[in-house]
Amino acid sequence: MSEITKKLLENTSKPLGAPALLVLEDGAVFSGTSCAAQGEVFGEICFNTSLEGYLEVITDPSYAGQIITMTYPQIGNYGVNREDCQSEKPALRGLVVRDMCQVPSNWRSELTLPDFLRENNVVAIEGVDTRALVRHVRDNGAQRAVLSTLDTDAESLLAKVRASESIVGVNLAETVSRSEKATFGIDDLPKTQAFALTAPAPAKYKVVAYDCGAKLSIFQNLVRVGCELTAVPWDTPAEDVLAMNPDGVFLSNGPGDPDAVSGTYTQVEKLLGKVPVFGICLGHQMMSKAAGAQIEKLKFGHRGGNHPVMNLRTHRVEITAQNHGFGLLFPTLGELIPEESAGETEHRDDLRFWVEKCVAPVVRNEKFGRIQLTHVNLNDGTAEGIAFLDIPAFSVQYHPEASPGPTDAHYLFTAFSRLMDGREDYLDIDIAADRLAGWKFGGEVNA
Structure with a gap:
């Protein structure tokens, strides 16, 4: 200076x-x-x-x-x-x-x-x-x-x-997870945000949320679409979760190397197929690991509120908020099913190949049947979302709660409620109609 x-x-x-x-x-x-x-x-x-x-x-x-x-x-x-x-x-x-x-x-x-x-x-x-x-x-x-x-x-x-320690191989999720379960409901929503947001939907779904370092706004968005949440520590046994008889299970975001968080993904493996599951960020990686996939460390990660992602099911582009340094290697989930992947039999490292073809490819997974690639990052062609077609489960790599960031991906919370309702078209939502849902300035969109 x-x-x-x-x-x-x-x-x-x-x-x-x-x-x-x-x-x-x-x-x-x-x-x-x-x-x-x-x-x-x-x-x-x-x-x-x-x-x-x-x-x-x-x-x-x-x-x-x-x-x-x-x-x-x-x-x-x-x-x-x-x-x-x-x-x-x-x-x-x-x-x-x-x-x-x-x-x-x-x-x-x-x-x-x-x-x-x-x-x-x-x-x-x-x-x-x-x-x-x-x-x-x-x-x-x-x-x-x-x-x-x-x-x-x-x-x-x-x-x-x-001489310092790398974050690779370190379980950072356990350092930010809660130590005991807690509940979240309408009364826990921030009062100072009421000037901008409409009243939440009445509680309808009983959801257990694995807290691997969850952002509070993600829990708040789940509450706003009608979920009554019970948040549990990162390594809670699947048997304890199922004993709560939930309508669905949510897997939160969290820090660090997903390979080190075996206490979560080994439990997720027991939950998939038993109850509807929705995962965000680390939760997405936990579902991928439970299905036997490999995770890669990205060169410098995705962090910010301006990452374009293509929804391969609706062909809509979402501007998304992201924060992660690791990502799913989609080809490691299984072999492509040609008849459900436009006849293609060979995987591509750059998943923007499927964007150009306007196809959401499907693989056959040894553990859970068919898994579909639903979202792709348009900047680098990495996987941003998957849906399990034979069991009620889906996940995305990015943060849809808009804290901070755009509201394009708000529909994913609605999609989770539709999944718990048993709808097969749970992900097929027009983001142009949903992105202002819940905001007072949304006008007729909120109706």
Whole structure:
């Protein structure tokens, strides 16, 4: 930072932070100043491309073990409203921004983001060239990083980060899951959001939700479509879940390597075919693992609110919110069934092949029969959703609850209720008619 910049900052309402350093395991160094708690943290560097919703991102338990870089330049400009938080406390390791706003402007704001971060002991750095950092991660892939306000010696930090633990092979879900079951109903919906949202549907379905690091807004959206939720720990035995006699089972989002969360997917294997199941993000991976599929680690993951996904059943494109670093390898679910895959017999690594053919291919799975590819990421051709055709179960890789993000995928909560009603066409919903469902500004769409 130049001397003139220091002098300018000294005469503004923005305090001048202490020096801070971000060092990646490949030796890349990014300098800045501290803008939250003091400390030294290690995690996997990642980036989120959302233009808004920084509080929901920061409090998403799926970021456990990671240092988040926000690509939008100014963060904190509308402050913090605690009812928008997605968990009781942030699970991320650290935060990287270009500019941290110290004086927010919003009628719902309760406190500044820097104060919230300090309150939760989150280390953050500002003044970083986040465009350069994101380009570096895109080119070189996700990797370990260290963020420090205590040690600003690059060589020292490089040695430390190369000795730190990777998130691969680590069960991070158990670190953010609840320790005992809890219920969620209409009375638990945030009161400060009532100005924008219509009244929820009356409770109709009894649903057990595996909490592997669930975002609260996902539970809230399930409640809004008529679900009475009982959330249970990540490793709850399937026998205990079935003993609750649920109308359906929900598998939540969560952090880290799905291969390490055997305590969940071994139970999911026992549940599939016994009760309707809906999985989101890590829940999608848990269903895939239960069916015997392989999971790959993506180069730099999908994180943000602008990822285009094709629904192969309706041929509609959804702009989706995503947060994951691992993904399903669809060909590992089984061999293609030619008569249900437009005559095709060979798998393709790039699943945009099926987008071009306007076909939702079907494989024969050894455990659960036919499984259909329902959604494909249009950016990189990876799998974004599957449906089990011989048992009542489906899952998607992205987050449909719009916290933060677009509302295009809201229909998936409606689809789950239709699945529990026994409808075969549960996924065939026009998103143009559903995307504003539940919002007061939706007009006749809400009727």
